[in-house]
Amino acid sequence: xxxxxxxxxxxxxxxxxxxxxxxxxxxxxxxxxxxxxxxxxxxxxxxxxxxxxxxxxxxxxxxxxxxxxxxxxxxxxxxxxxxxxxxxxxxxxxxxxxxxxxxxxxxxxxxxxxxxxxxxxxxxxxxxxxxxxxxxxxxxxxxxxxxxxxxxxxxxxxxxxxxxxxxxxxxxxxxxxxxxxxxxxxxxxxxxxxxxxxxxxxxxxxxxxxxxxxxxxxxxxxxxxxxxxxxxxxxxxxxxxxxxxxxxxxxxxxxx
Amino acid sequence: xxxxxxxxxxxxxxxxxxxxxxxxxxxxxxxxxxxxxxxxxxxxxxxxxxxxxxxxxxxxxxxxxxxxxxxxxxxxxxxxxxxxxxxxxxxxxxxxxxxxxxxxxxxxxxxxxxxxxxxxxxxxxxxxxxxxxxxxxxxxxxxxxxxxxxxxxxxxxxxxxxxxxxxxxxxxxxxxxxxxxxxxxxxxxxxxxxxxxxxxxxxxxxxxxxxxxxxxxxxxxxxxxxxxxxxxxxxxxxxxxxxxxxxxxxxxxxxxxxxxxxxxxxxxxxxxxxxxxxxxxxxxxxxxxxxxxxxxxxxxxxxxxxxxxxxxxxxxxxxxxxxxxxxxxxxxxxxxxxx
Numbered sequence: 001x002x003x004x005x006x007x008x009x010x011x012x013x014x015x016x017x018x019x020x021x022x023x024x025x026x027x028x029x030x031x032x033x034x035x036x037x038x039x040x041x042x043x044x045x046x047x048x049x050x051x052x053x054x055x056x057x058x059x060x061x062x063x064x065x066x067x068x069x070x071x072x073x074x075x076x077x078x079x080x081x082x083x084x085x086x087x088x089x090x091x092x093x094x095x096x097x098x099x100x101x102x103x104x105x106x107x108x109x110x111x112x113x114x115x116x117x118x119x120x121x122x123x124x125x126x127x128x129x130x131x132x133x134x135x136x137x138x139x140x141x142x143x144x145x146x147x148x149x150x151x152x153x154x155x156x157x158x159x160x161x162x163x164x165x166x167x168x169x170x171x172x173x174x175x176x177x178x179x180x181x182x183x184x185x186x187x188x189x190x191x192x193x194x195x196x197x198x199x200x201x202x203x204x205x206x207x208x209x210x211x212x213x214x215x216x217x218x219x220x221x222x223x224x225x226x227x228x229x230x231x232x233x234x235x236x237x238x239x240x241x242x243x244x245x246x247x248x249x250x251x252x253x254x255x256x
Numbered sequence: 257x258x259x260x261x262x263x264x265x266x267x268x269x270x271x272x273x274x275x276x277x278x279x280x281x282x283x284x285x286x287x288x289x290x291x292x293x294x295x296x297x298x299x300x301x302x303x304x305x306x307x308x309x310x311x312x313x314x315x316x317x318x319x320x321x322x323x324x325x326x327x328x329x330x331x332x333x334x335x336x337x338x339x340x341x342x343x344x345x346x347x348x349x350x351x352x353x354x355x356x357x358x359x360x361x362x363x364x365x366x367x368x369x370x371x372x373x374x375x376x377x378x379x380x381x382x383x384x385x386x387x388x389x390x391x392x393x394x395x396x397x398x399x400x401x402x403x404x405x406x407x408x409x410x411x412x413x414x415x416x417x418x419x420x421x422x423x424x425x426x427x428x429x430x431x432x433x434x435x436x437x438x439x440x441x442x443x444x445x446x447x448x449x450x451x452x453x454x455x456x457x458x459x460x461x462x463x464x465x466x467x468x469x470x471x472x473x474x475x476x477x478x479x480x481x482x483x484x485x486x487x488x489x490x491x492x493x494x495x496x497x498x499x500x501x502x503x504x505x506x507x508x509x510x511x512x513x514x515x516x517x518x519x520x521x522x523x524x525x526x527x528x529x530x531x532x533x534x535x536x537x538x539x540x541x542x543x544x545x546x547x548x549x550x551x552x553x554x555x556x557x558x559x560x561x562x563x564x565x566x567x568x569x570x571x572x573x574x575x576x577x578x579x580x581x582x583x584x585x586x587x588x589x590x591x592x593x594x595x
Contacts, residue, residue, distance in 0.1 A: 004377060004378075004381055004382065004385055004443075005377075005413075005416065005443065005444055005447040005449070010346065010416060010417075010418055011345040011346040011347070011348075011373060011415040011416050011417045011418060012342075012345050012373060012374035012375055012415075013341040013342055013344065013345035013372070013373060013374060013415075014371065014372055014373055014374050015374075016341070018371070019341070019371075019372050022368060022371035022372060023368075023372075025368075026364075026368040029364075030357070030359065030360070033359075034359070092358075093357060096353070096355065096356070096357060096358055097351055097353045097354065097355035097356075098355050098356065098357045099355075100321055100351060100355050101349070101351055101354070101355025101356070101408075101411070102355075103321070104319055104320075104321065104344060104347070104349035104351075105344060105345075105349075105369060105372050105415070106341040106342075106344050106345040106372045106373060106415070107341075107372050108339075108340075108341055108344060111341075255321075256321075
């Protein structure tokens with residue numbers, strides 16, 4: 001008979017930081033190994049960027065195609081990873097009892113959420129590096145002040161969309177989460193003002209879209225990365241969405 | 257069993273309501289109405305009951321996974337509802353459904369879980385001990401029920417917990433894995449851990465448990481060591497069943513006396529039941545000698561835990577759904593105990 005348990009010391013938790021980093025690494029690795037998620041996180045944004053730069057869709061708006069396209073595509077990355085990707089992953093983790101099991105470990109509920117946010121930030125950083133590099137090859141030269149402004153805004157957008165994704169994942173069945181977050185991605189991307197400025201379509205649509213988190217993030221990113229300007233209205237709308245979704249997720253999230 | 261120390265887990269008068277449920281016109285449903293138990297270090301404490309009796313709800317309240325409606329719970333001296341990471345590190349949990357991500361592989365998952373503890377058990381040693389090595393790199397969704405169960409058990413042990421909760425630990429296990437898991441549970445007990453397990457299998461309780469709580473329709477209705485439950489049962493102490501095989505159609509009236517019954521359950525197979533005494537065995541021997549009867553088999557057995565359980569829970573070990581039927585709750589008017 002082994003003495004596996006006799007000699008070992010009693011249970012002690014790793015430090016909070018290392019628990020969250022461990023969970024973040026694990027979640028990020030899971031996201032990056034998932035083929036469907038990679039299509040959503042890498043292939044779709046890249047195709048979008050190439051399409052917008054190759055076609056005259058963005059012509060006549062005062063700036064080069066890539067200057068208008070790249071900020072919107074970066075905002076789309078946050079939508080893909082935080083909202084759709086993390087939403088679906090969490091929905092199925094909930095179905096399979098993974099959330100319940102991990103919440104009984106030293107990680108706990110708070111650590112689990114922190115790990116998910118960390119994983120989103122890691123994945124988003126990789127997306128930003130990839131998209132920015134490709135856009136740079138297409139001639140994208142954003143102003144430095146705009147870049148410094150754009151990074152925290154993108155993080156805020158990721159936080160708002162993570163909260164929204166977790167709210168959906170924590171309240172409906174995983175199949176419904178899959179449908180809602182995918183449909184949401186398509187609608188936000190197509191007409192939600194995230195990739196294309198809504199003013200491109202109609203002023204009615206622009207009026208609606210400025211209230212959406214997608215429109216707010218798209219406008220914020222374009223204002224920052226094109227004109228080094230902070231779009232205050234967009235910031236207020238996005239902050240409100242992040243706050244509302246976080247409160248709702250904390251209140252209604254069901255762990256099983 | 258170390259009973260002098262304060263218990264690792266103490267539950268008093270636990271109440272748990274769920275709902276509001278549309279099926280009950282928006283009313284709450286009480287699924288645990290009165291469960292009390294103590295689990296000590298160095299002992300296996302079993303919650304035995306039919307599916308839907310409230311076992312899982314009880315231990316999930318004890319783990320802090322569900323919020324209780326009433327009663328008190330002390331886990332290692334703390335309220336599990338406010339468990340911090342330090343307390344959770346001292347408690348291992350194996351959920352009934354495992355809680356393993358289907359897209360993961362056992363080894364990376366176990367390494368990740370180990371990373372949540374300051375001084376975890378060696379993943380490789382645990383993998384070897386539980387025979388996980390053969391499938392440690394197979395996606396979890398491709399594993400059999402028993403293989404998943406072993407991975408979930410390993411995950412619950414990684415932090416080398418002082419208290420271990422095992423919800424239906426032998427569910428889905430093949431006989432070989434079951435032996436391995438039972439042996440491991442005994443080893444964990446012998447190393448001083450408090451083990452709390454639920455089971456609807458009487459055999460599991462009889463073979464593993466040092467102390468058994470019988471749970472029926474949300475209440476703990478009887479408790480004791482397996483031996484105590486058997487001895488204290490109203491009729492169990494002296495009740496014996498002697499079965500024997502011989503020629504068909506024998507006249508067994510000479511074996512009978514008040515309090516004993518004998519039936520020929522099928523041709524040539526007899527069952528003598530009641531408060532058998534040694535004199536009855538003597539009479540049986542004489543009866544055989546007188547009538548030149550040479551039985552081909554004789555078997556004497558005392559009452560089993562199953563008999564006790566069935567007597568208490570009123571025939572309860574049926575394959576009911578996980579939730580207790582509403583009528584069961586309404587119909588529960590009295591607590592049946594062991595005298």
